[in-house]
Each structure stands twice: as structure tokens, then as C-alpha cells.
Amino acid sequence: MRTVSLRGRVTLTAALVSGVVLVLVALSVHALFGVVVTRSENTVLTDRAQLARQLAQEGVSPEDLITRVDTHSVRVRLVLPDGRTFGSLDHRLAEDSTTKTRLIKLTGPGTLNDGRLTLQVDTPLIARVQSRLGLLLALATTGAIAVISLGLWFGVRRALAPLDAMTRLARDIAHGHLGRRLEPSRTDTELGRTAAAFDEMLDALEGALRDTAAAEARARASEQRIRVFVGDAAHELRTPITGVRSLAEAVFQQPADTDPEDRQRMLLLLVRETQRAGRLVDDLLDLARIDAGLQLRLEPVDLSELTAPHLDRMRMLHPHTEFRLTGEAATVPADPERISQILTNLCSNACQAMKDDGSVTVELRAYADAVDVVVSDSGPGIPAGDRERIFDRLVRLDHARHHRPDGSGLGLAIARGLARAHGGDLTCADPAPGTPGAVFVLRLPRSAPPARP
Secondary structure (H helix, E strand, C coil), X not given: CCCCCHXXXXXXXXXXXXXXXXXXXXXXXXXXXXXXXXXXHHHHHHHHHHHHHHHHHHCCCHHHHHHHHCCCXXXXXXXXXXXXXXXXXXXXXXXXXXXXXXXXXXXXXXXXXXXXXXXXXXXXXXHHHHHHHHHHHHHHHHHHHHHHHHHHHHHHHHHCHHHHHHHHHHHHHHCCCCCCCCCCCCCCCHHHHHHHHHHHHHHHHHHHHHHHHHHHHHHHHHHHHHHHHHHHHHHHHHHHHHHHHHHHHHHHHCCCCCCHHHHHHHHHHHHHHHHHHHHHHHHHHHHHHHHHHCCCCCEEEEHHHHHHHHHHHHHHHCCCEEEEEEECCCEEEECHHHHHHHHHHXXXXXXXXXXXXXXXEEEEEECCCEXXXXXXXXXXXXXXXXXXHHHCCCCCCHHHHXXXXXXXXXXXXXXXXXXXXXXXXXXXXXXXXXXXXXXXEEEEECCCCCCCC
């Protein structure tokens, strides 16, 4: 960006425009003067010719005619029939074709009869007048341009004073003096609109600074949570990995005559520890995908048709638990695989809490803009103070850890993340008064969630 002085640019531009206009006006005046002079020459010649004819009719002498017709602006030459010549016009000038000349023949009773009178405009006089007019126009134009330039140079400085105020304010804000504004008295002028836009920019800038500070605080808190999460994840992975390593070393160090049943039992334990570590890694990958923006395969899903086969599978896995499905059929745009993953987590947690002895009810509640999938059980329930904390990552309640020692504490966090990826949510609600057990509400909207970048 070229940083030429705005004051100089405005002054120069205005002076150039004014100069061009004044020069054009001067040229126009000079040209119009020429047109007027030309018309005046014709008029003067015509008047002098009529006067000469009138005097010839009156029979005046040649001397009187020359005296009355020959003036400073018009010169004449009179040639009588007998060859005598009168007037101040030289015969060479009379024959000059570049000057305004008119030749007339006189008639009358006296000596002027059949005389030839030549009238010619005094061209040098007209030329001097035009030259002086041109000089005066040039001097006037030059003087006007000089006066305009000086006036603009000092006037523009005052006109640009609001810009200087903006500059001072910007420097003050750059030095940390926030909160100051221009506050224009009028916003319907160019400077008023500029000042208002400047104030709006300052408001946005200070708002961005506050948002940045808040974002930094959130980033630091998030970084702290990530550190805790990484530490907890490493701690959780250490147990199965340590078991895998110990069992692998034990299997490797077994003598050749080891009982095949003992070897088979140790290999089975090794496979279980490996599966446990694999489940934890899969859960961590699911959380990473959710944080990065999970890509869902949305399609119209009938929740009743999706839930019924799922409960049939749960009955096979937990034959001592009663599973019920109530409510009316409802269709929502969803990823059926991810919804099944949420239901599996909720039902499995309920079965673990009840020790496969109780009932699990899945109720569908349809609303105008959403559908609730309510999963309730007859287990010990969840304390009110823990109903939100259970959705944190790597959090397991004491009784849950006792009944499910191989859990990672990530299932509910993943289930809530999947629900929110659908544009809904997963919450732990209060059970009905006098009713034991836990109640989880999965809310799914009837409209597809907006696409995530």
C-alpha cells in the first residue's frame, strides 16, 4: 500500500481538476471572443457600407465621405472613375485575402458616382485586443489555480482533522487504553459512517480479545483434562497389558511336560486380557472419532423395529433378566449401528448392576420434534449427585466397579457422544417416586442434524 500524504493527494487532485476546468473556461472565453469579434466585424462592415451608400446618394465630397467612414477600426480606400484615390487603406492591404474586406460600388449625383469603395477591418488592432485578452485569461487562470491550491492545502488539513482523531485513538488503544470510542455526532455522512465503522471494529476487536482470553482459559482447562484423561487411559491400559505380558512370559517359560489343561487355561486367560485391552483401545478410538466429528450414515430408522431384535439378543445373553418394550413406533433419521451401540451399552450396564436378576424396560415416547428412548431398570439405581458425573470419561462408580471389574469407564461417555452427534442427548433422569433403579433418556430429533465440518 502506497502511503502518500492524503492531504497532498487531495490538494493535488483538487488543484488539477480546478486547473483543468479553469483552462477550459479560459479557452472557451477566448474562442467565444473570437466568434463575437467575427460577428462584430461583419456588422461593422455592413454598417459602414450602408453609411457610404447613403453619403454617396447625398452627393457629399470624397473627402467628407472618407472622413466619416474611415475610423480606427475600419479603414477605407476610395477610387473615383477619374483615377483619383482617397483613404488610409493601402492598395496592397486592400488586396490581402486574409483580412475582412468588402468592396462596394457607389452611385449618386456627385463625383462619387461609379466610385469603388473598399472597406477593411483593422486586423492588427483586433489581434492586439485578442492577445491582451489571452494574456489576461492566462494570468487570471494561473492566479486562480495558485489561490485554490493554497486554500486547499490549509483547508484540507482542517477537513481531515477527524482522521487525525482516529489515528490518535488507534495509537492509544494500541498502547492498552481500551474502552475509548469516537462516538460520532452524525452517522449519515462519510466521516460519520467511517467513525461508526471504526467504533464497531473496536467493539469487535475488544470482544475478540475477551473471547480469546476465555478460549485460552478453556484451552488450558481442556489441556488439563486431556492430561488427566491420558494418565487415566495409560493407567487403565497398564493393567491388561501387564497381565498379557505376565501370562505370555508364563506360557513361554512353561516346561514341555506341563499339563495341557493348565496350558489351555493360561492361554484362555491370555486371550481374555488381550480382549480387555482391545475393548479399551476400541473405546478410546470411538472417543477420538467423536471428538474429531463422527461421520454418521443417516437413514430413516424405526426405533421399535430396531429395538425389538436388540432386546431379543439381550434375552439370549441374560436369560434371567426380563426385557420389555413399550410405546408406539416412531421413525427418526439416525445411524442404526450407532443407536444399537447406545442401546447395548445402556442394557449391558443395567444387567451388570442387577446381577442378571431383574427387569429392563425400554419405552418409546414420541413428541412433535423428538423421540425419547427411555431405558429403566430395577437395579440399585444411581445417586442423584452422580447422575451427571457418570458421563465423564474413565469414571466408574464403586458398585459398578465391583460388579464389572473389566469395565473401562468409557461406555456412557461414548454413548452420550454418539447421541449428541445425532443432534440429541443422553441423560440420567430421576426415577418415579418409590421406584428403584436407574432411568436413562436417549433423545433423538425428528430432523437430521446439521452437517459438521
